[in-house]
Amino acid sequence: MRVLLFLGSALMLVGVAWALLAAPTELFQGAPQRIMYLHVPSVVTAYVALLVVFAGSVLYLWRRDPRWDRLARSSAELGVLFISMTLLSGAIWGKAVWGAWWTWDARLTTTLILWFIYIGYLMVRAWAPGARGARAAAIIGIVGVLDIPIIHWSAILLRTLHPQPTVFRPQGPALPPSMLIPLVINLVAFMLVFAGLLLLRVRQERTLDALAETLEGSA
Amino acid sequence: MSVGAVDQWAVEARGLVKSFDHRPVLRGVDLRVRTGETLAILGANGSGKTTLLRLIATLSSPTRGGVVWFGEPSAPLPEIRRRIGLVPHESLLYDALTVEENLRFFGGLYGLAPSRVESALDEHALRPLALRRVRVLSRGQRQQVNLARALLHEPDLLILDEPYTGLDVGASGRLTSTLRACASRGCTVILTTHDPSGAGALAADVTVMLDGRLTEIMPAAGLDAALLADWFREGRR
Amino acid sequence: MRVVRLLVGKDLRLEWRGREIVSAMGLLALLLAIVLGATRSGPEAAPAAMWVTYAFGATLGFTRTFALERDHLTALLLAPLDRGLIFAAKALTNWLGLVVVQVISLPLFGALFTETIWTRLPALALPMLLGGIGLAAVGTLFGGLIVQARLREALLPILMLPVVLPLVIAAVGATTGILDGLPVWAIGAQLQLLLVFDIIFVTASFLLFEYVVEE
Numbered sequence: 001m002r003v004l005l006f007l008g009s010a011l012m013l014v015g016v017a018w019a020l021l022a023a024p025t026e027l028f029q030g031a032p033q034r035i036m037y038l039h040v041p042s043v044v045t046a047y048v049a050l051l052v053v054f055a056g057s058v059l060y061l062w063r064r065d066p067r068w069d070r071l072a073r074s075s076a077e078l079g080v081l082f083i084s085m086t087l088l089s090g091a092i093w094g095k096a097v098w099g100a101w102w103t104w105d106a107r108l109t110t111t112l113i114l115w116f117i118y119i120g121y122l123m124v125r126a127w128a129p130g131a132r133g134a135r136a137a138a139i140i141g142i143v144g145v146l147d148i149p150i151i152h153w154s155a156i157l158l159r160t161l162h163p164q165p166t167v168f169r170p171q172g173p174a175l176p177p178s179m180l181i182p183l184v185i186n187l188v189a190f191m192l193v194f195a196g197l198l199l200l201r202v203r204q205e206r207t208l209d210a211l212a213e214t215l216e217g218s219a
Numbered sequence: 220m221s222v223g224a225v226d227q228w229a230v231e232a233r234g235l236v237k238s239f240d241h242r243p244v245l246r247g248v249d250l251r252v253r254t255g256e257t258l259a260i261l262g263a264n265g266s267g268k269t270t271l272l273r274l275i276a277t278l279s280s281p282t283r284g285g286v287v288w289f290g291e292p293s294a295p296l297p298e299i300r301r302r303i304g305l306v307p308h309e310s311l312l313y314d315a316l317t318v319e320e321n322l323r324f325f326g327g328l329y330g331l332a333p334s335r336v337e338s339a340l341d342e343h344a345l346r347p348l349a350l351r352r353v354r355v356l357s358r359g360q361r362q363q364v365n366l367a368r369a370l371l372h373e374p375d376l377l378i379l380d381e382p383y384t385g386l387d388v389g390a391s392g393r394l395t396s397t398l399r400a401c402a403s404r405g406c407t408v409i410l411t412t413h414d415p416s417g418a419g420a421l422a423a424d425v426t427v428m429l430d431g432r433l434t435e436i437m438p439a440a441g442l443d444a445a446l447l448a449d450w451f452r453e454g455r456r
Numbered sequence: 457m458r459v460v461r462l463l464v465g466k467d468l469r470l471e472w473r474g475r476e477i478v479s480a481m482g483l484l485a486l487l488l489a490i491v492l493g494a495t496r497s498g499p500e501a502a503p504a505a506m507w508v509t510y511a512f513g514a515t516l517g518f519t520r521t522f523a524l525e526r527d528h529l530t531a532l533l534l535a536p537l538d539r540g541l542i543f544a545a546k547a548l549t550n551w552l553g554l555v556v557v558q559v560i561s562l563p564l565f566g567a568l569f570t571e572t573i574w575t576r577l578p579a580l581a582l583p584m585l586l587g588g589i590g591l592a593a594v595g596t597l598f599g600g601l602i603v604q605a606r607l608r609e610a611l612l613p614i615l616m617l618p619v620v621l622p623l624v625i626a627a628v629g630a631t632t633g634i635l636d637g638l639p640v641w642a643i644g645a646q647l648q649l650l651l652v653f654d655i656i657f658v659t660a661s662f663l664l665f666e667y668v669v670e671e
Contacts (some may be wrong), residue, residue: 131240142664144619301536
């Protein structure tokens with residue numbers, strides 16, 4: 001776990017430095033386009049985190065093993081963290097490039113709605129601690145992922161009804177290697193940090209559960 | 220109901236552990252109840268009696284251990300539920316419906332004909348109350364209807380949680396005779412109580428819930444009140 | 457089917473005696489229609505106002521139907537029934553309540569927003585039906601979850617609205633198209649989304665409900 005966090009952080013330094021110093025400046029968007037090197041890895045990591053929540057939730061409902069619940073719970077927290085980073089970095093990028101913090105693009109809308117769904121997940125966990133909220137949260141974790149393609153589809157319909165003056169294309173067509181390499185480095189770095197943090201959270205939760213068991217058991 | 224060697228245990232629970240958020244309520248309960256037996260589980264409030272009953276009634280599943288009903292380890296749960304009647308501490312009746320409507324509804328859940336409800340109204344002397352809404356009934360009358368509801372589908376196993384609480388002398392006498400009648404037609408009765416004298420009237424066997432475990436089963440007649448009081452104190456700590 | 461009819465019949469009888477849920481849902485719907493109409497009542501505002509009203513009316517009503525069952529769920533779980541049937545019955549009751557709300561608020565939308573509602577009524581029934589089913593499915597699943605986890609009822613809109621947002625977007629789109637006088641095939645994409653949403657969430661809720669109520 002420490003190794004993962006250390007490697008991830010080191011790699012992120014390399015990736016960010018590369019993105020800021022070595023990668024070429026994009027022709028039309030200029031320097032703000034460099035946000036991409038953080039934005040794209042965080043959104044990919046966020047979706048991976050949500051898939052982990054989904055898998056943990058299904059396995060928990062099926063097997064009733066608290067280990068799967070701890071995995072889902074920890075991953076949901078990180079998912080919300082990475083979705084928040086995605087929304088923030090995207091808004092800044094958007095403001096700089098097409099002059100608006102927000103647009104009802106399919107991708108943006110989907111990410112925003114997912115943020116709300118998983119905030120709801122965390123609220124359930126906070127208000128119904130322990131096993132009481134675990135099943136409820138697992139249902140939300142499953143429903144949330146089932147909803148992703150439908151949200152995306154609906155957001156596309158939304159755009160056709162309210163056409164936007166700007167067409168949002170985050171990557172544009174295929175990236176040249178000079179941009180792709182730092183992006184991939186950062187992507188790997190983000191995934192390593194995610195995996196490290198996930199293990200850390202799962203371990204904390206496990207310790208907490210064991211502590212609670214010891215305390216209650218001896219009372 | 221088939222009474223054979225396989226079927227001699229109505230309930231067979233082994234090593235039941237049930238924790239709520241790491242707080243163990245049951246710490247390893249072993250319980251075997253013979254078909255046709257009447258068993259009273261004594262214990263202080265909060266000792267885990269209700270939790271145990273919910274496990275036996277299929278309403279919750281244990282953290283560890285298992286229960287076998289009617290000697291059929293592989294029977295599907297709906298089949299088992301069809302043979303169990305439960306009278307929990309709270310009323311399960313709908314206040315806004317009449318006694319008859321309530322029984323019709325619950326009978327319907329078990330696929331019973333309306334004629335069965337009619338005969339139950341007579342069996343439990345509920346005819347005069349049939350058209351009253353449950354909201355206006357007294358505690359004793361409600362208990363009577365709840366009992367009629369639990370017996371509607373003629374269960375082989377009847378489970379009651381603190382049935383004597385809050386009943387006056389007449390009502391508790393009626394309850395005792397209903398339970399006796401049920402036992403005499405071969406049904407197994409498990410009830411909880413914190414009052415040992417009620418168990419004596421039913422000629423039930425008795426076990427005591429202490430600290431999340433059950434003591435040996437013993438006849439109610441042999442119970443020593445002073446000893447019980449000691450146990451309760453010990454259980455509470 | 458017989459059991460579902462029995463359960464729904466019981467719910468309707470209880471509701472008829474108390475008329476709590478429909479009166480609360482209905483009043484909220486009328487109020488929302490008036491508030492939205494007072495702020496912006498052009499024909500172009502009608503679809504959004506209608507669906508905001510339905511969605512909020514639904515969240516209010518659905519919390520009540522399960523809260524009423526709080527003490528009785530034990531009895532239902534004790535009966536030899538498939539848990540999916542309990543879900544189906546509750547969802548059906550909830551949906552019927554929503555239909556009542558949709559019907560009684562229509563005259564208000566017709567009067568305050570646009571008369572077109574009356575001429576396009578048969579076409580409008582399509583998104584109203586499809587959208588209502590999806591709202592009832594998700595609302596029933598989450599309503600049961602909230603009662604079982606002993607969570608605050610106020611949480612239902614917070615959990616339910618983001619999940620049903622795609623449904624609301626598609627329903628508003630379809631309603632807009634119909635009120636703009638488009639033929640039904642022109643809003644095929646929206647209706648398709650509503651249908652897919654219904655199929656996915658009715659199935660998922662039916663299957664997941666067992667895990668909601670089982671302890």
